Amino acid sequence: MNLYQFHIFKTVADKKSFSGAAQALFISQPAVSMHIKSLEDHFGTRLFDRNTQQVTITEAGRILYEYVEKILSLLDEAEKDISALTGCIRGTLSVGASFTLGEYVIPQVLGCFKKQHPQVRALLKVTNTEQIVKLVLKQALDLGLVESRVDNFELIVKPFMKDELVVLLPVDHPLAGKKFILIDELVALPFILREQGSGTRKITEDRLKEAGINLSELNVVMELGSTEAVKEAVEAGFGATIISKWAVQKELKLGTLVSVKVKEVSLVRKFYVIYNKNKFQTPVVKEFISFLSSFCFQENSVEKLA
Structure with a gap:
C-alpha cells in the first residue's frame, strides 16, 4: 500500500470508471485494476462493485475515500509549504496543446520551464482543440493550450499569446x-x-x-x-x-x-490557456501558468494573462 495507490483509488472513485481513471492518469487499465486489487487485499474487503456499465463504490470504499481525501490534501499542503520554503517546484505537469501550439510553440516553452524547474516531469499531449477541451473537462489534463476561445462554464479561459x-x-x-x-x-x-x-x-x-x-x-x-x-x-x-x-x-x-x-x-x-475550475491546482500547475504568461510576454508577441 502506498500513496500512489491512494491516488489511483481516488481517481477511480471520482471517475466511476477504471478506464476513465487509466486515461486520466496516463496508465493502462490493467495497471489500475492491479493497484485497486492490492488495496482490497490489504483491507480485506471490496472497495468497488463492478459491472459492465459502471463502477460503484462500496461502504468500505466510502470510508477509505474520506481518509484518502484528507491524506492527499495534507500531502498537497506539505508540498506547497516545502516548495515555498526551498523555492523548489517538483511534481508532474500534464499539458494538452492543439497542433499549431503543440508542434511549434509549446515545446520551447516547456523546455525553458524545465531548465528553471528540473524536478518537474512534463507530459505533453498534442491533438486538436476539440479533443483538448474534452480531456480538460474530464480532468485528464492539468491544463490545455488551444487556438480559439472556448465557452464552457466549467472552464477558466485566459488569453496568453497573440498569433x-x-x-x-x-x-x-x-x-x-x-x-x-x-x-x-x-x-x-x-x-x-x-x-x-x-x-x-x-x-x-x-x-x-x-x-x-x-x-x-x-x-x-x-x-x-x-x-x-x-x-x-x-x-x-x-x-x-x-x-x-x-x-x-x-x-x-x-x-x-x-x-x-x-x-x-x-x-x-489569440491563443488561450484553459483549465478546469473544479480541478485542484498543484504548485507546479500554478507555477507553469505564471511562467507561461511571463515567458510569452518577454517574447514581445503576446499579452499577459488578464
Whole structure:
C-alpha cells in the first residue's frame, strides 16, 4: 500500500470508471485494476462493485475515500509549504496543446520551464482543440493550450499569446508576388482546410464569416488532419490555405512557400490557456501558468494573462 495507490483509488472513485481513471492518469487499465486489487487485499474487503456499465463504490470504499481525501490534501499542503520554503517546484505537469501550439510553440516553452524547474516531469499531449477541451473537462489534463476561445462554464479561459494567420501559396502561384489579395481572389482559389475540430479551421471560418463569406463558398479541394500535411499539399501546388505564421517560419525563411494577407479580413487571433475550475491546482500547475504568461510576454508577441 502506498500513496500512489491512494491516488489511483481516488481517481477511480471520482471517475466511476477504471478506464476513465487509466486515461486520466496516463496508465493502462490493467495497471489500475492491479493497484485497486492490492488495496482490497490489504483491507480485506471490496472497495468497488463492478459491472459492465459502471463502477460503484462500496461502504468500505466510502470510508477509505474520506481518509484518502484528507491524506492527499495534507500531502498537497506539505508540498506547497516545502516548495515555498526551498523555492523548489517538483511534481508532474500534464499539458494538452492543439497542433499549431503543440508542434511549434509549446515545446520551447516547456523546455525553458524545465531548465528553471528540473524536478518537474512534463507530459505533453498534442491533438486538436476539440479533443483538448474534452480531456480538460474530464480532468485528464492539468491544463490545455488551444487556438480559439472556448465557452464552457466549467472552464477558466485566459488569453496568453497573440498569433497572426496568413494565406499560404506555392512560390510559383500568380498571386505569390502580392503583399495583399482581395477576398474575391481568395474565394477563387482551390483551398485546403484542416479537419473539423481544429482551432485553425474554426478561426478561419469565424473570420471569413465576419467578412460575409461562408466556408461553403470556398473551393475546398482537401481536408487534412495535420499542419504538416497541409503545408506539403500547398507546396505541391494543390491549393492555398490559411495558417498560423508560427507554423511556417522555416518555409518562409527558406523561400519554399509564400504568404500573403487578405485586405478585407483581420486574421489576428489569440491563443488561450484553459483549465478546469473544479480541478485542484498543484504548485507546479500554478507555477507553469505564471511562467507561461511571463515567458510569452518577454517574447514581445503576446499579452499577459488578464
